[in-house]
Amino acid sequence: MMAARAARAASGGSGTALRRSAAPLLAPGLLWISVVYVIPGALILVYSFLTPKLGGGVVWQATLDSWEEIVARGRRSDAGWGTVGAAALRGIATAAVAAVPTVAAARYLGRRISRGLGFAALLGALAAVNHLASAYNNYTAVFARSVVWSLWATVVCICLALPLAVFISSRSSPVTKNALLIAVMVSFWTSMLVRTYAIRFLLANTGPLNNLIEALGLDRVVFLNTRFAVILGLVYTALPFMILPLYAATERVERAQMEAARDLGARPPQVFADVFVPMVRPGLTVGVVMVFVLSVSQYLVPTLLGGGKTNMIANLLELQFGEAFNWPLGAAVAALFSVVTFAGLYLTVGRRDQEELL
Amino acid sequence: MDQHSQRGTVSLRKVTKRFGDAVAVNAVNLEVEAGEFISLLGPSGCGKTTTLRMISGFELPTEGRVHISGRDATDTPPHLRTVNSVFQSYALFGHMTVAENVAFGLRVKRRDKPTIERKVQETLDLVQLSDFGSRFPGQLSGGQQQRVALARAVINEPDVLLLDEPLSALDLKLRQAMRYELTRLHDELAMTFVFVTHDQTEAITMSDRIAVMDQGEIHQLGTPVDIYERPATRFVAEFIGEVNMLEATVVGGDGTRTEVLLSSGDRLTCAPVGDSRLTPGVSVVLTVRPQRVLLTPEGGIDSQEHASLRGELRELLFLGDSTRGTVGLADGTELVAVRHNEDGTHPFGTLRPGDRVDVGWRHGTACLVQ
Ligand SMILES: Nc1ncnc2c1ncn2[C@@H]1O[C@H](COP(=O)(O)OP(=O)(O)OP(=O)(O)O)[C@@H](O)[C@H]1O
Ligand SMILES: [Mg+2]
Numbered sequence: 001m002m003a004a005r006a007a008r009a010a011s012g013g014s015g016t017a018l019r020r021s022a023a024p025l026l027a028p029g030l031l032w033i034s035v036v037y038v039i040p041g042a043l044i045l046v047y048s049f050l051t052p053k054l055g056g057g058v059v060w061q062a063t064l065d066s067w068e069e070i071v072a073r074g075r076r077s078d079a080g081w082g083t084v085g086a087a088a089l090r091g092i093a094t095a096a097v098a099a100v101p102t103v104a105a106a107r108y109l110g111r112r113i114s115r116g117l118g119f120a121a122l123l124g125a126l127a128a129v130n131h132l133a134s135a136y137n138n139y140t141a142v143f144a145r146s147v148v149w150s151l152w153a154t155v156v157c158i159c160l161a162l163p164l165a166v167f168i169s170s171r172s173s174p175v176t177k178n179a180l181l182i183a184v185m186v187s188f189w190t191s192m193l194v195r196t197y198a199i200r201f202l203l204a205n206t207g208p209l210n211n212l213i214e215a216l217g218l219d220r221v222v223f224l225n226t227r228f229a230v231i232l233g234l235v236y237t238a239l240p241f242m243i244l245p246l247y248a249a250t251e252r253v254e255r256a257q258m259e260a261a262r263d264l265g266a267r268p269p270q271v272f273a274d275v276f277v278p279m280v281r282p283g284l285t286v287g288v289v290m291v292f293v294l295s296v297s298q299y300l301v302p303t304l305l306g307g308g309k310t311n312m313i314a315n316l317l318e319l320q321f322g323e324a325f326n327w328p329l330g331a332a333v334a335a336l337f338s339v340v341t342f343a344g345l346y347l348t349v350g351r352r353d354q355e356e357l358l
Numbered sequence: 359m360d361q362h363s364q365r366g367t368v369s370l371r372k373v374t375k376r377f378g379d380a381v382a383v384n385a386v387n388l389e390v391e392a393g394e395f396i397s398l399l400g401p402s403g404c405g406k407t408t409t410l411r412m413i414s415g416f417e418l419p420t421e422g423r424v425h426i427s428g429r430d431a432t433d434t435p436p437h438l439r440t441v442n443s444v445f446q447s448y449a450l451f452g453h454m455t456v457a458e459n460v461a462f463g464l465r466v467k468r469r470d471k472p473t474i475e476r477k478v479q480e481t482l483d484l485v486q487l488s489d490f491g492s493r494f495p496g497q498l499s500g501g502q503q504q505r506v507a508l509a510r511a512v513i514n515e516p517d518v519l520l521l522d523e524p525l526s527a528l529d530l531k532l533r534q535a536m537r538y539e540l541t542r543l544h545d546e547l548a549m550t551f552v553f554v555t556h557d558q559t560e561a562i563t564m565s566d567r568i569a570v571m572d573q574g575e576i577h578q579l580g581t582p583v584d585i586y587e588r589p590a591t592r593f594v595a596e597f598i599g600e601v602n603m604l605e606a607t608v609v610g611g612d613g614t615r616t617e618v619l620l621s622s623g624d625r626l627t628c629a630p631v632g633d634s635r636l637t638p639g640v641s642v643v644l645t646v647r648p649q650r651v652l653l654t655p656e657g658g659i660d661s662q663e664h665a666s667l668r669g670e671l672r673e674l675l676f677l678g679d680s681t682r683g684t685v686g687l688a689d690g691t692e693l694v695a696v697r698h699n700e701d702g703t704h705p706f707g708t709l710r711p712g713d714r715v716d717v718g719w720r721h722g723t724a725c726l727v728q
Contacts, residue, residue: 110465256449257450263414267437274451281453
């Protein structure tokens with residue numbers, strides 16, 4: 001809400017007029033987007049209604065089999081109502097516990113209490129979904145796992161990237177800044193496969209981390225093939241995509257506005273919430289979308305760090321396309337997941353920040 | 359002294375601020391009285407902003423103490439000080455409406471909603487922006503943004519309002535209007551204003567007192583009349599308005615007068631400026647405003663009441679509302695006299711360039727500075 005208002009304010013309220021007159025200029029871009037995204041997307045959708053061919057590919061014969069299969073596999077579960085009840089309980093408990101600090105924070109920052117409660121409820125819902133996702137082993141669970149793990153990765157990325165972005169942009173010498181930014185981007189220079197294997201090596205039961213733990217006199221810990229390892233891998237791969245837009249946004253933060261807030265009696269946390277965050281919000285939105293989208297579609301990380309299971313959506317797709325040779329089913333899964341992700345992103349960040357992203 | 363009567367006072371005690379080796383503010387002492395409009399005036403880089411920021415708490419003095427409303431506030435963080443600032447760049451919150459901007463200070467202090475709404479409306483009325491509450495700062499003109507910045511600060515009823523060159527971003531006309539506006543606000547709010555500017559007209563027209571600063575030091579603190587008529591240093595004399603400066607040496611005098619020898623060879627008697635360092639042998643500068651200088655044909659100045667010098671009229675310049683005469687003294691030093699033109703007659707009579715003339719001024723209108 002606030003960020004969109006800021007965008008409106010900055011454009012002097014003439015945003016719509018501007019966009020209308022800029023329409024012809026957008027034509028090449030739209031063409032490009034349709035070639036690269038819309039046509040393949042449509043193709044996937046079409047494939048999902050076709051008949052699988054043995055050994056891969058499709059037979060051009062329309063059927064609803066794949067979608068029926070998805071619904072069936074989504075329903076089928078190895079857990080009963082007990083699991084659902086446990087998940088619900090877990091969600092409620094999490095929300096109740098989380099409400100204490102969130103409401104306190106809302107009060108401290110002078111926000112409405114309902115905002116604190118809403119945030120706690122969101123955390124509770126996530127906890128419940130998380131529980132369901134680990135208990136069930138069907139398509140719904142894979143979907144839920146992909147989303148929840150990616151959300152975790154996004155949150156961790158924000159927590160790591162924000163202080164780092166502030167640190168980099170607060171350096172006075174441009175040389176230092178560039179050096180730090182390059183350091184952030186250095187990881188892009190190595191193949192992702194190599195990097196993921198490197199993490200695997202680090203976390204292995206006989207790897208350096210466990211050796212260190214043992215040297216400290218503690219028991220070895222199983223890191224590999226756990227949720228922890230996958231989320232760590234997701235964070236590691238996506239972190240630069242959070243740091244860079246956040247850094248760009250932090251660079252534009254007006255120091256004077258933060259001082260003005262301080263001058264008007266705001267304590268440092270209030271300055272952060274009321275002035276700093278709204279000012280870096282466009283960068284934060286871009287970072288969140290990038291990290292989430294990158295994480296949710298990750299294949300290497302869940303495969304190499306999560307064990308050979310169908311951990312996330314990409315593993316499921318690989319299973320259908322590569323091993324089961326059921327292309328239409330894979331296409332249906334991909335189409336459904338894309339629509340759900342897109343809708344989810346649109347509902348959470350898109351509607352609010354579309355003006356900044358455009 | 360009790361706390362109540364000191365509300366609104368600011369006291370800087372031997373305040374020094376160094377950035378590395380550079381001294382931005384050097385052992386400044388300043389006592390600001392409650393409710394007064396005081397200006398810090400000086401050229402760019404003289405330490406005005408730094409001084410102000412030590413009052414608002416954004417810079418810590420390297421040495422010295424800052425007292426606000428009778429309390430030592432040197433170690434108080436900015437958000438706990440009873441002062442508010444109007445920033446040169448306004449620093450309005452672009453993502454909040456005008457009303458939200460103005461309400462900010464009260465909101466972070468968790469005042470209740472009806473109070474906030476009432477006070478926001480009152481304050482917007484005060485700065486004549488009653489109908490602009492729902493706009494965003496980006497949709498306002500510079501002058502309107504300036505008023506929002508003012509409203510946002512004064513709504514908190516600070517003991518002291520700090521203004522750092524608040525008018526410098528406005529065009530000339532608006533600047534003049536805002537000058538009036540600021541003095542009106544000062545009268546209505548009965549709040550202490552500490553106003554930073556490098557514009558002498560602004561300082562002279564608005565202030566109760568002016569502190570003239572240069573290179574981190576306060577050269578003179580006084581009323582606009584003091585500053586203009588009795589500059590304490592050569593810098594002050596030069597910085598404020600146009601002035602004639604004649605090099606001179608003190609040759610004698612007592613408590614009521616000082617005798618000096620000008621470089622042109624003339625001996626003059628001046629009123630002392632209360633500076634005991636003016637002992638014989640000290641070289642000084644005699645300053646006198648062009649408006650105070652009389653320019654007549656030879657022998658036309660009454661030497662009982664006036665100091666007078668002999669010279670030659672070099673140039674007469676018609677300036678529309680006034681005429682400006684430049685006189686060369688015996689050693690070639692120049693002295694300027696400016697007279698208002700009245701009802702079409704020439705203020706310097708029939709004098710023409712090349713004429714031998716007398717220039718002089720009433721005793722007491724010239725000042726000796728070091
Ligand atoms: N953060 C800082 N680090 C180093 N030097 C500084 C800093 N802030 C100010 N200075 C120096 O201190 C001196 C005084 O600066 P200040 O901003 O107080 O001047 P000013 O009188 O407000 O000038 P202006 O009229 O240009 O705003 C200047 O020489 C400036 O370069
Ligand atoms: Mg300044």
